[in-house]
Amino acid sequence: MKKYDVVTTISYPKIGAMGKTGSWRVFKPIFDKAKCVKCLRCWIFCPEASIKREKDDTISIDYEYCKGCGICANECKVKAITMEREGEKK
Amino acid sequence: MTIMIDTGNYIAAKAAVMAKPDVVPAYPITPQTTLVEGIANYVGTGEFKGEYICVESEHSAMCACIGASAAGSRTFTGTSSHGLLLMHEMLHWAALARLPVVMCNINRVVGPGWNIWTDENDSISQRDTGWIQFYCSSNQEIFDTVIQAFKLAEHKNVGLPVMISYNAFILSHTSMPVEIPEQQVVDDFLGKYVPQWKLDVDNPITFGNIIGPSDYYKVRRAMQDAQDNAKKLIPQIAKEWKQKSGFYHGDLLELYKCNDAEYILLAMGAIGAESKVAIDEMQKKGIKIGLARVRTFRPFPTEEILKLGKQADLIVIDRNISIGLEGALFTEVKAALYGKSDAKVHGFIAGLGGKDVPYTDVETICKKAIDGKAKEYEWYGLEEA
Numbered sequence: 001m002k003k004y005d006v007v008t009t010i011s012y013p014k015i016g017a018m019g020k021t022g023s024w025r026v027f028k029p030i031f032d033k034a035k036c037v038k039c040l041r042c043w044i045f046c047p048e049a050s051i052k053r054e055k056d057d058t059i060s061i062d063y064e065y066c067k068g069c070g071i072c073a074n075e076c077k078v079k080a081i082t083m084e085r086e087g088e089k090k
Numbered sequence: 091m092t093i094m095i096d097t098g099n100y101i102a103a104k105a106a107v108m109a110k111p112d113v114v115p116a117y118p119i120t121p122q123t124t125l126v127e128g129i130a131n132y133v134g135t136g137e138f139k140g141e142y143i144c145v146e147s148e149h150s151a152m153c154a155c156i157g158a159s160a161a162g163s164r165t166f167t168g169t170s171s172h173g174l175l176l177m178h179e180m181l182h183w184a185a186l187a188r189l190p191v192v193m194c195n196i197n198r199v200v201g202p203g204w205n206i207w208t209d210e211n212d213s214i215s216q217r218d219t220g221w222i223q224f225y226c227s228s229n230q231e232i233f234d235t236v237i238q239a240f241k242l243a244e245h246k247n248v249g250l251p252v253m254i255s256y257n258a259f260i261l262s263h264t265s266m267p268v269e270i271p272e273q274q275v276v277d278d279f280l281g282k283y284v285p286q287w288k289l290d291v292d293n294p295i296t297f298g299n300i301i302g303p304s305d306y307y308k309v310r311r312a313m314q315d316a317q318d319n320a321k322k323l324i325p326q327i328a329k330e331w332k333q334k335s336g337f338y339h340g341d342l343l344e345l346y347k348c349n350d351a352e353y354i355l356l357a358m359g360a361i362g363a364e365s366k367v368a369i370d371e372m373q374k375k376g377i378k379i380g381l382a383r384v385r386t387f388r389p390f391p392t393e394e395i396l397k398l399g400k401q402a403d404l405i406v407i408d409r410n411i412s413i414g415l416e417g418a419l420f421t422e423v424k425a426a427l428y429g430k431s432d433a434k435v436h437g438f439i440a441g442l443g444g445k446d447v448p449y450t451d452v453e454t455i456c457k458k459a460i461d462g463k464a465k466e467y468e469w470y471g472l473e474e475a
Contacts, residue, residue, distance in 0.1 A: 005246075005286070006188050006286040007308055007312035008186065008297070008309055009186065009297060009309060010295050010296065010297045010299075011295065011296050011301075012295055013296075018300070
């Protein structure tokens with residue numbers, strides 16, 4: 001990775017630059033593999049790269065860094081991802 | 091070399107196109123309109139091969155400049171008055187992101203009331219954005235400064251955006267003969283643009299991200315260092331351009347007949363050119379007065395002005411007003427001398443709202459100060475209809 005000399009507001013890719021952002025979460029995405037149609041919309045739309053694409057094109061969620069924004073649940077057309085308040089099991 | 095007889099705006103358009111920017115985002119505003127219209131015309135003739143983007147506002151124009159520059163493109167735009175003010179947020183942005191955008195600003199009055207004539211309050215109010223600011227006094231100087239501005243902005247020790255201001259109508263719409271060098275001369279002078287950083291899919295970075303207090307503090311300091319570097323580079327680049335083109339308009343200051351002067355007049359822009367006639371007239375009458383035309387307001391020529399303050403008493407004409415205090419140049423000239431010179435400094439406001447300031451007025455102003463009849467700071471010509 002090339003680093004630039006100029007002192008300005010640029011930053012370089014790094015895992016967890018802001019720490020374990022999963023602790024910010026209020027709502028947690030819950031993945032139901034049985035409903036998943038492997039369209040990978042959640043994987044495409046996750047702004048934090050917290051959805052991992054599995055070999056069979058289903059997904060898993062990295063709860064260490066997922067902030068719980070809910071975009072994946074919103075994008076999922078078959079409701080295979082639902083949001084649940086942290087600490088409240090339905 | 092060819093002679094082109096044209097207005098300041100069309101000359102600026104010619105210079106911009108000869109610098110071969112990759113992207114020109116532009117939104118028209120009187121009196122800048124013919125500048126961007128001129129560049130659009132070069133799209134039609136095929137002389138401008140970059141991307142010309144018609145945007146929906148000046149804020150968008152500067153955003154597009156920032157985006158294009160961040161992607162590693164040489165970028166140019168132009169604006170004026172309210173257009174410049176609409177860009178204000180993005181002017182800070184371009185400078186903090188260290189993007190070498192070059193922009194012409196045609197100095198026009200800020201409304202209300204609606205007035206398209208010249209004064210410098212539009213650009214003076216952008217003083218603290220981090221942009222380098224040039225003020226021109228002739229169409230030849232506009233051409234040469236636009237070319238030099240790219241070299242300065244893109245220099246590895248600078249990396250800051252540059253604003254080239256010139257007076258509405260007095261320069262923007264007045265034709266003068268300008269010597270245009272061969273394209274090869276400009277190409278050789280500017281060389282290939284090497285961005286200091288850029289967005290690149292092969293080397294991913296993000297910009298404008300969150301940044302903590304300690305790092306932000308360093309970013310500000312780096313900008314200050316870049317302006318200090320520009321102070322040293324402006325004379326070097328001016329000298330180099332003189333060797334290539336034969337034209338030289340001064341460094342941070344243009345000194346005119348200052349040797350042995352007991353009084354030195356300081357002014358910016360077109361009043362600076364007009365003042366040369368006044369200096370000639372006064373010297374004929376035996377008054378020992380010279381002119382220091384301030385070409386760069388940022389970086390401010392502190393050391394150069396202090397040198398003048400050790401030689402002579404100073405008279406400052408401001409075509410701007412920092413309401414609640416005084417003319418901006420007057421304030422900063424005094425700050426440059428503080429504690430190090432006993433020179434008397436007189437400040438005059440003149441020419442606001444585009445009020446004409448002919449050389450006869452400049453002469454009257456200087457005489458009033460020299461004869462001891464002027465207050466420390468006053469508004470010239472206010473009582474006239």
